[in-house]
Amino acid sequence: MSTVATSQIKLTPEDARPRATMRSRLQDALPKIVLAPSFAITIVFVYGFILWTIYLSFTNSKTFPSYAITGARAYQRLWNWTFDTDPPSSWYTSITNMGIFGFLYIAICLALGLFLAILLDQKIRGEGVLRPIYLYPMALSFIVTGVAWKWFLDPGLGLEQTLHQWGWTSFHFDWIKNKDFVIYTVVIAGVWQASGFIMAMFLAGLRGIDGEIMKAAQIDGATTFQLYRRIVIPLLRPIFLSAFIVLAHLAIKSYDLVVALTSGGPGGSAWLPSNFMYEYTFKRNEMAVGSASAVIMLMTIVAIIVPYLYSELREKPR
């Protein structure tokens, strides 16, 4: 840019010089000016708001924000609730559910996704039909998924009723109405929605593996099982990592699914921390407690994402 500007200066009269430099300086700054609004928005509405939420979590805000810092009372309450388990507090329920849901959701999606990808990679006729069928749930909103599965799992209308009609009258499946099992129905619907996408990730990974390696292993007499266990799955490690990050992130953010599928479950027994945060902040007028739970959610994500992003961005220049 600046070289263009200097050549112009030679042609123009002396008095035009300041204008030219002004223009060239503007040209030089233009990229930053274009980027600035987006960056400013991010700083204010993401990082500024996060600080604001952290601040609120150290006040005793109830219905309205109050800005006098009163210490870590909100965290203390959450902490106490965590171990005061009789009757189980909503927070205790939420983080226990998060553990159950997070673990099963991630593990089953990874296992099922990998399994389906390997099956689909066996030179299957009709792969072009099957793949979109496995993947379409990802295009639906959690609300629609929740509505569909709520119906499907309803003891009086869905699966149980259908099997009764078919003659299996002893079949009993009422998890969606059972406070101890309702969280597992969230796992089922969640896995239904995301596992196809994980399959697609693994399938892309499988397609990227050099065929020569596989051939060499087969000539050495490796069975298909050995081939996958010893060679293919280790080669897919980066995909496992990406898939894990995606799933962990989806799991921690899950909110809609619980609302639509279970309406929170009997007595809030299906709550995840995201539901806890929403309820305490907007419905129970415990803003400080709600903010504290949001901060804990954020910290969990930070612990997972930041090392990942750091390594991804650092590797780039090479």
Place this chain on the structure above:
Amino acid sequence: MSTVATPARSRQDSGGMNVKIVNRVVIYGLLALFALFYLMPLFVMLVTSFKTMDEIQNGNMLSLPKAPTFDPWLKAWGETCVGLTCAGIKGYFWNSIKMVVPAVIISTLLGALNGYVLTKWRFRGHTLVFGLMLFACFIPFQSVLLPMATILGSLGRFGVTLQNAVGTSFGLGNPTLNLVFVHVVYGIGFTTLFFRNYYEAFPTELVKAAQVDGASFFQIFRRIMLPNSMPIFVVTVIYQFTNIWNDFLFASAYAGTGDAMPMTVALNNVVNTSTGVVEYNVNMAAAMIAALPTLLVYVLAGRYFVRGLMAGAVKG
């Protein structure tokens, strides 16, 4: 894999051949079984939406409707009750459209410009800027939900004051505009990521050459970058459309009541209403209507949809 093994195995007895056939049958069987698992809820939703209430209560969930009726769809669209107003979900469907279209356009254009700057006009600290914007994609929105509600609330009150003073609120406090704003703010991280990764692979020499020829920042963007960005535009638009259409958290927090509710919130209200007889067929029709736009996009441009998801998953 098995075909690769054929030459080595072909000399063996026919037992190997039988094993192979059994293997294929098992694989196809499993694949078909899982296809059923994924299709079942959609199938049930679809057939239920065409049944009468009688048939639902006395019939089998999986049976096809005996006398298919469009009434549940018409009722869901034009008559069903969302909260206290009984005018169907059509208004909320349009709310969603009015929210999605501007939000997608603005966030995509900003993302394209940001990606262009971050790859072709690098400055010191560009990685940090990008890193900060990228991380914003991953925060749980719960950690910004309350401050945003407070700000939007104040803006709304200011809008009322303006309304009284000068006769127009300039859109302040309009829930749909609020949601557009929120989705742009929390969407530019993703759109920037998409375009940055795409432009990263775009030959910088072309940009340099144009610069030497005296083309300006915007000329290069318009004449060189944009004409070559079609695929990433499709990916980004689809990704943003799906995400914003399907959003529930922001929608319920900032437009959870009243006439401005987006589709997802309205659907949840229809389904989880506690008053009157639950009309399952209408619920299912409403759910199908809410799902149709994104399903349609998926059917028409599935390849780009998957690419967007992948790009959102694999960073760098």
